[in-house]
Amino acid sequence: MSTHPLSWLLALPSRPLRDPIWRHIHLPEPLLPLLRTPPFQRLTRIRQLGPTHLLYPGATHTRASHSLGVFALAWRMLLSLAEHPTFPHLTKEETLGFLIASLLHDLGHYPYTHSLKDLVLPDGTTLTPHEHLSARLIQEEPLASLIRAAGCDPLIPAAVIDSTLPTPTPHTPFLRALLSGVLDPDKLDYLTRDAFFCGVPYGVQDIDHILTTIRPTACGLAITPSGIPSIEHILFSKYLMYRTVYWHRTVRAATAMVKKTIYHALTEGVIIPDRFYLLDDAGLLQLIPRSAGPARTLIEDVHRGTLHTCIWEVPYDPSSPLHRAIEHLPTRIRLDTHLARTLFPNAPDHSIILDLPEPLIFETDIHIITEDEHTIPYTEARSVFTPETVHAFTTTIRTIRLFVPPSLADTRPSPRAIEDTLMEAL
Incomplete structure (x- = not known):
């Protein structure tokens, strides 16, 4: 029987954390101390959707639970992608760095984030992007020492989160594209989680099917033609969530x-x-x-x-x-x-x-793998969601x-x- 390319990761001792969306999230024990730090604990006191609970009473979930959900999907995504021959040869440190980035990507989020996206400061500048703050916290104590103890240079997850930082490894651009893109674990979790806690059906994503259609490329992700409905579903889910929840x-x-x-x-x-x-x-x-x-x-x-x-x-x-x-x-x-x-x-x-x-931006920057193994942009694929249709999503809401x-x-x-x-x- 063949060995999984990431068998070393699967062999790490882990602790299951119960989650209403993804059920058991198996967090490797070397990463458990990260959850007990003040920066991560602060996320347990920040509602993911700010004041949305005034309309949808169930929407009291936190940035912390979302962060754990993103980690769970990042883990599953890596395991799925690693089985394909085009998967890059990530080092153990790069793999850990990506998983740590997925867990800590929201550390720098403000309370009531959705209220502050276009806030202008007195000097004409805007608030520091939360990605910069997350990367800064990762490279400071107490997180930096804990990340090193887990076997990773803190700069690796920091650079995956904050694209303005230098690339510490050859595969940093690939890992950035995984964490932030059309089919990234962040979007897949927040659409599904927000829909669940708001009690609306619009945002739930077919994660199992998505994982069978994604393929690794030098630039990040591509999907097979059978994955096109997953892109369409994400686009329409995002539209409906903004129409009925986020921008209600x-x-x-x-x-x-x-x-x-x-x-x-x-x-x-x-x-x-x-x-x-x-x-x-x-x-x-x-x-x-x-x-x-x-x-x-x-x-x-x-x-x-x-x-x-x-x-x-x-x-x-x-x-x-x-x-x-x-x-x-x-x-x-x-x-x-x-x-x-x-x-x-x-x-x-x-x-x-x-x-x-x-x-509002609806991301469609992903490629489709054709039957002859070439790739074409999603916008050139046969889909009802043409660029004009996607643009109309924003203009109508x-x-x-x-x-x-x-x-x-x-x-x-x-x-x-x-x-x-x-x-x-x-």
Whole structure:
């Protein structure tokens, strides 16, 4: 009987961790100490979907459980790919580095991450990408020593997560493509896990079938023609999850309220970015003191479940100068103030909130292996999901909304009055 190319990995002593999605996750014992470190334990106190539980009560799962799920799928993916002759000859250190990267890839995530994707700091910069923070934490204590004790240079998993770092091994680009791509373990877990805990059927992926259709290439992954439906399913699942969960009107209300609180706290110097990084959900509220002013009431309302009401919404139109202006968060805040003072003179300036989700990308950058063993881009394969269709996914769900306190919902201005007031302020 032939020996599996990664038989040494299968022989490592491991401990099963129970998971509602992937059942038993067998974590090698050398990696168990990583779970007990403060950086990983912080993820147990950060909800994966932020305030989404206000709409879907089951959505209280954490970044930690997601991270373990990504590790489980990364493990299964490696074992499947290693059985193919085109699988690169990874060293034991590279293999461990990839698995450690999959486990620790979210260490640098902020609380309420979905509220902060387009947050602009007072100096015009944006928040440090979570990938950079994850890589930094991996190379610092206590994680660095534990990773070395497990038999891996910390720079290897750090460089897999953060593509701006130098490539410490020849196969780092391949491992990066595995961890972040069309069929990456991160996306396969979060779509399936989020759907499960929200109680919706849209995101569940056919992992077993996907693992039988993927093939290793020098650039990462390709799939056989029988895997094309898996790509289509992921694309449509992502669309439906954004339409019904991530960008649902109620979730966007909570997201916009949190974002505005943090924006004001940062611009007014109530908190500084260095203190903001690496908080958990509860720490964020504690960091913003009551002296922060009226804007603090927004995040307090979110914690109480008292959300703003949507009184106006329009599909985002990239050809509209007004809509393009609303994309810029500081401009959006200025327009909020103008709306409040013009149309809602008795309301606090901070209580009127325009919201526009960040641009969304549906990844299709994967190749299909043809019957004659050549590869073609997915966009050239026979699929109903043409580039035009995929582009339409974003245009049909990206919406500008105006949120106001529930007490103002019954005195809403007409849509024409709102649009005219916004145009006046440009």
